[in-house]
Amino acid sequence: MSLRSETGPYFGDFGGRFVPEPLIAALDELTEAWELAKADPEFLAELDELNRNYIGRPSLITEVPRFAEHAGGARIILKREDLNHTGSHKINNVLGQAILTKRIGKTRIIAETGAGQHGVATATAAALFGMECVIYMGEVDTERQALNVARMRLLGAEVVSVKTGSRTLKDANNDALRDWVTNVETTNYIFGTVAGPHPFPSLVRDLQKIIGEEARQQVLDLTGKLPDAVAACVGGGSNAIGIFHAFLDDSAVGLYGFEAAGDGADTPRHAATITKGRPGVLHGARSMLLQDEDGQTIESHSISAGLDYPGVGPEHSWLASIGRASYRPITDAQAMDAFRLLSRTEGIIPAIESSHALAGALELGKELGPDAVILVNLSGRGDKDMETAGRYFHLIDENAVQS
Amino acid sequence: MSAHHSATTASPVEAAIAATKTSGAGALIGYLPVGFPDLQTSIDAAIALAENGVDVIELGLPYSDPVMDGPVIQEATEVARAAGFRLRDGFTAVRAITERTDVPIVLMTYWNPVMQYGVERFADDLVAAGGAGLITPDLIPDEAAEWLAASERTGLDRVFLAAPTSSDERLRQAVEVCRGFVYAVSTMGITGARQDVDSAARTLVARLRDAGATSACVGLGISTAEQVAEVLEYADGAIVGSALVKALADGGVSGVARVAAALAEGTRRTK
Structure with missing residues (x-):
């Protein structure tokens, strides 16, 4: 089925x-x-x-070879949702x-x-x-x-x-x-x-699945085959389901969701819901949840506001439970390294959310080897994150005087 | 065994509500959260409710994401949680209160804490503590199979919500599965005092009667004796929460006792 x-x-x-x-x-x-x-x-x-005529679909795919040099040489292709009107x-x-x-x-x-x-x-x-x-x-x-x-x-x-x-x-x-x-x-x-x-x-999901439907055909057109892996960041999980859905029945295509691990999935400060949570109810659905022994929701932590959520969509919990998709943690530091790397190697400033997927792709590339093709959902652009990045990388000159 | 078969019910809550209709206009149901401002004071305050005319005590279990609650109850339950509230304190409170009063106690809890505690274990511990049942604001009968089974086994009351927007079919379902009473949501909204209790409540209770309800209590927005009296013209009970929580916050146990006694005046008036 x-x-x-x-x-x-x-x-x-x-x-x-x-x-x-x-x-x-x-x-x-x-x-x-x-x-x-x-x-x-x-x-x-x-x-x-x-x-x-308003969003600008279909969004492009962009292959990023200079970034991919840091991913064990695998081919990395970005689905450019960052180019949509409003930026994600x-x-x-x-x-x-x-x-x-x-x-x-x-x-x-x-x-x-x-x-x-x-x-x-x-x-x-x-x-x-x-x-x-x-x-x-x-x-x-x-x-x-x-x-x-x-x-x-x-x-x-x-x-x-x-x-x-x-x-x-x-x-x-x-x-x-x-x-x-x-x-x-x-x-x-x-x-x-x-x-x-x-x-x-x-x-x-029905309104976001266009991402994967477009990308599946675009990757086929570019490479002549389906990707070996599809990577996306997961907070609530809409961009991830959006790009995963078209590939659900392509059993050879690995699906990887990257959760925000904040300071680390083994520290108290993270938002890695599937990695570290257990089933519970929040906001109307039974799904994986970060919670204490009494079922009180635990506050999540991530440098990325969009992933800073202690719950996750139920379809992801299901895909994890049947083993169809894998979910892995990415720390703030890993995400910010990937954020800077894509900016410097490709001239594309990603959202910090999407940078979790990029960091995951760097790992996947090393695991899957140079023959692998990895499709990454670049779910948003990083303009909104410049203040956070500026502070993180000390890019803003505190003493500058604006004339 | 459900709310429309009152003659055969074993529900102490339904019996307590029914008894008020021979002595007065109907029941006053008073809500307070466990652990606010601390566990012992919340126990003393609940007993003060019982001693000042409240017919059924509704004890809320503080929860991190209370989507049906307005600012007064949100703030109180945040205080309780910050002070270290644990789920087991709910059973401690029920036990301590039932030792000092015969007024029945129902717990009001969002569903995730019960699910995590274990539905069967929760039911057993509530029975052992002397509690009468559960009000479950974010559990609809459609999702409640486990709780229906556990309450059937233990005889605990189960109170689901009915809303002005509920279809006739859903009202029939609520009446069918509720035991103790049906919680009629007076207005579309969250908990908190309001100037006027919506006329939607009167219509809703009439629709619940048509669906067979014999024990229907109205909650949300009720904060004065006049409103209690008005609601009891057509409903079996009036549920007051935020006004009591505010009284406890502002005036301590004696403050909540005074407000409860004043609200109970509304149950004595007959027309």
């Missing part, structure tokens, strides 16, 4: 709907609307038009869900965001469709991603700085859910990743 045919609510033992009853009607409405939309030529045509893969999902919002007659959209990429994409869609937009973002993240906060506000969105809990992505998620419970009559929740209650894991 095809691994590509899973539609939820369950992926093996994972998934489901662990949410308060008041949200069930809205989730049912979205599920039904999505089932109708994805079979509706009018919806597909509208999405296709936006993909081509997040826009693929958001535009689809914005059209869906219009179809179900709602006028206000809300979203959670970590690094701000999903928030910027959602604010962009709100501007494009003339919708009211509120973005929930943890206070820690509004500080480390101040530029993205400014972008969202410029686009007309209200940004709510969430001050509860760990003041990061999971708490932004909680407040977005609270808003949704309260305003569900007028409001659609544009979920940013393949986590959450059904239908979000399969809905967001």
Whole structure:
């Protein structure tokens, strides 16, 4: 049976709907609307038009030989989601869900965001469709991603700085859910990743799988064969599912998700959910989770705001459980080395999130040898990360006087 | 055994709620979180509820990601967690309170802590401590097979939520599986005091009656005796949380006792 045919609510033992009853009607409405939309030529045509003429799809693939010299000589090919309008893969999902919002007659959209990429994409869609937009973002993240906060506000969105809990992505998620419970009559929740209650894991996956569908054909066209390995970073897991999905039934293609290991997966400060977590419920789905003995969520840590999440999408937990995909930890230091290496060898500044996949590809290349072809999802660009990188690499002259 | 078969029920919670309708207008259900501001004070405060007219005690287990809770309860449960709350403190509290009062206690908990503790083990330990059942705000009956089995085996009450947005079919399902009472969510939103308790609550309870409910209690937004009285015109019980938590935070055990007694005035009025 095809691994590509899973539609939820369950992926093996994972998934489901662990949410308060008041949200069930809205989730049912979205599920039904999505089932109708994805079979509706009018919806597909509208999405296709936006993909081509607004996002800039299909995104390129770029082979990076100077970077690959550091990966045991394997061929490394990047899927350039960083070149999408708004700078990451997040826009693929958001535009689809914005059209869906219009179809179900709602006028206000809300979203959670970590690094701000999903928030910027959602604010962009709100501007494009003339919708009211509120973005929930943890206070820690509004500080480390101040530029993205400014972008969202410029686009007309209200940004709510969430001050509860760990003041990061999971708490932004909680407040977005609270808003949704309260305003569900007028409001659609544009979920940013393949986590959450059904239908979000399969809905967001369906809107992101275009990444892998394009890349599979592009790699075939370039090399005449499928890649040996596909690499992606995993926070909630939307860019990873997006590039994995087209390859799920290509059993010779290895699928590798790279989780944020922060200071190290064996230290208390990491976000390596599949590597170090165990099954539990967070934000509406049963999946792998970083939690203590009592089931209290443990705060995650990563230099990358977009991967700083203690949960992960249920389809990833399932792919890990059946051994179809492997998940490995990448530390902050490894990711930042890869961030600098791609910048210096190829003139491409990646998002710190995507740098985890690049660091993973460096490892994979050495393991698989010089004949291997590795496809890496470059899920976003690094403009938003310049302040973090500037501090990390001491690139900003503290004493400089601006004239 | 479910909430629409009250004549045959063995549920102490349903019995306690039913008894209030002969002596007054209906039941007052009071919520406080375990461990706020510390374990012993939370126990003393719960007993103060029982001594001041609260008919059923709802004890919340502090959790890291309480998506149904507003700012007052979020802050209180964060205080409890920062002070070192452990899940087992919930059973300690239930045991200590039941030693000093006959008022039945239900725990209110998000689902992951129960899942991690082990559903069967949790049920057994709750029975051993003298607890009556569980309110599960983020567990819908569709996902509750394990809990339905454990509560069936142990006889614990199980309280699921019903919402204004729930379909008639889902309301029937809620009435069918709930035991003790059905938790009717008064308004679309999270916990916290509100000026007006939504008229949606009246409609929802009427729909629950049509679905066969004999024990339906209304929660979210209730903070005054007048609101309690208003809700008890059509519901079997009124659930108050944030107003009591705020009283405990501001005035300690004596403060929460005063507010509970004032709220209980709302159960005495008849029209």
